[in-house]
Amino acid sequence: MKRGLQSLPNEAGETKLNDGLINVVVIGVGAFGRNHARVYHQLTQQGEAVRLLGIVDNDLARADTVAREFGCRAFGSTEQLLTTHSEIQAASVAVPTNHHLSVARALMQAGVDVLIEKPLAPSLAEADELVQLARRYDRVGQVGHLERFNPAVQATLPLVTQPMFFEVHRLSVFTPRSLDVDVVLDLMIHDLDIVLCFANSAVKEIRAVGLPILSSKVDIANVRIEFDSGCVANFTASRVSTEQVRKLRFFQPRQYISLDYSRQDVLVFAVGEDGETGTPSVNPRIKVVRPTIVSEEPLRAELKSFLDAVRTRSKPVVSLEDGRRALALALQVEAAIREHGERVNLDRLIPAPFGN
Numbered sequence: 001m002k003r004g005l006q007s008l009p010n011e012a013g014e015t016k017l018n019d020g021l022i023n024v025v026v027i028g029v030g031a032f033g034r035n036h037a038r039v040y041h042q043l044t045q046q047g048e049a050v051r052l053l054g055i056v057d058n059d060l061a062r063a064d065t066v067a068r069e070f071g072c073r074a075f076g077s078t079e080q081l082l083t084t085h086s087e088i089q090a091a092s093v094a095v096p097t098n099h100h101l102s103v104a105r106a107l108m109q110a111g112v113d114v115l116i117e118k119p120l121a122p123s124l125a126e127a128d129e130l131v132q133l134a135r136r137y138d139r140v141g142q143v144g145h146l147e148r149f150n151p152a153v154q155a156t157l158p159l160v161t162q163p164m165f166f167e168v169h170r171l172s173v174f175t176p177r178s179l180d181v182d183v184v185l186d187l188m189i190h191d192l193d194i195v196l197c198f199a200n201s202a203v204k205e206i207r208a209v210g211l212p213i214l215s216s217k218v219d220i221a222n223v224r225i226e227f228d229s230g231c232v233a234n235f236t237a238s239r240v241s242t243e244q245v246r247k248l249r250f251f252q253p254r255q256y257i258s259l260d261y262s263r264q265d266v267l268v269f270a271v272g273e274d275g276e277t278g279t280p281s282v283n284p285r286i287k288v289v290r291p292t293i294v295s296e297e298p299l300r301a302e303l304k305s306f307l308d309a310v311r312t313r314s315k316p317v318v319s320l321e322d323g324r325r326a327l328a329l330a331l332q333v334e335a336a337i338r339e340h341g342e343r344v345n346l347d348r349l350i351p352a353p354f355g356n
Helices: 029-047 060-070 078-084 097-109 125-134 150-161 181-198 298-310 318-344
Strands: 007-009 016-017 022-027 052-058 073-075 090-095 113-117 141-144 165-171 204-211 220-227 234-239 245-252 255-260 265-271 284-289
Touching: 007 113, 016 265, 022 029, 022 078, 022 298, 029 052, 029 060, 029 090, 029 298, 052 060, 052 078, 073 125, 078 097, 090 097, 090 298, 097 113, 125 141, 125 318, 141 204, 141 298, 141 318, 150 181, 150 204, 150 255, 150 265, 165 181, 181 220, 181 234, 181 245, 181 318, 204 318, 220 318
Parallel strands: 022 052, 022 090, 052 073, 090 113, 113 141, 165 234
Antiparallel strands: 007 016, 165 245, 204 220, 220 234, 245 255, 255 265, 265 284
16 A cells, blocks of 8 residues: 655646645654654644654553553554554654664555664665665655764764864763664764764775673774775774763864764864954964854754655655665674684683673
C-alpha cells in the first residue's frame, strides 16, 4: 500500500508536499527512541503540523508506558503497526544497529520516510542496501547524526575556510546503553562526521589505538587522521571517563576556533588588522569573537529538519549517503585499532573486562 504525502507542483513548477499533518511513529523506545517520541509530542503541543501515531518496541510493557505518556498507541512489532495504520508517513528508527536494515526496509517498502539513528548500519553492505532502498522507493532517508544540528556547529559552519589541524575530545561516564557497538560507533562517529564535513577532503592515513575497559568492546580510543588536503585531526573518545567533555577545536589560516557541544558555545580567536571588531586578547593583534548562537535542543532541530524534508520532498541535511560516509570512516578506524592491537599483542596484555 502506498503511503507517504502527496506532492503537487507549485507555480514555479517545483514539486512540494501539501502542508498537511505528518503522521509519525517511533520504532524502538530505549533512551534514544523515547526522546524522539518526547520531542514529536512537544512539537505537536507547540503547534507544529505533526502527530505521533504510535510507538513500537518488542518490549510491549515499555511501549505501553511510553505510549501512555505521549498519548498514542503501542505496538509490539513493525509488522503489526503497518497492518493497523495505513496513514503513517514518517518514522524514527531507534532500534539496535543490527536491526536498522530490516526495520527500515519494511517501512520504506510501505511508503514511509525514515530517520535512522546513527550509526546507519553495522556494515557498508547494509548501508549500501539502505541507500538503494530509499532510491528504489523514492523515500526520504535521514541519519541521526545529532551534532550536525547543534547550534554551535551551525554557527561554526560559515566560519570554516581551510582547517589544518583538529583536536577533538568526546568523553562520557560509563552507562550500560549502546554496548552492542564500541566507542567508535557509539561516540566518536559524531565527531568523524563533523570533521569530514568541515575538512571536505579525502582521508589519506589513519593511525589508531583502542582498549576495552568495562565492556567486551573498545571503550576508549585515540585516532590520528591525515587528509589529502594536509589537514590532520586527532580524536579521543571514551565512555569510561569520570567527566563529560564534548569539545572540538581547530586551526586554520589566521584563526583558532573552539567549539563546545555541551555548552553550545563557540569562541573565535583571529589574527586581525587594526580596526577589526572583536575583544582584544593578551596580544592586541589577536581578537576574540563569540558568534551569536540561538540555543536549541539539537534533537528538536534534527526532527524539525527531518519533517521539513518529508514535507518538501527535499534532500535531508544528513542524508543516507552522509551516514554511509561516516560509517565507512568509523569502520576504517576500527580496523586500524585491531591492526594496532594485533601488532603489539594487546590480547595477551589486557585481562578480560570486568563483568565477563
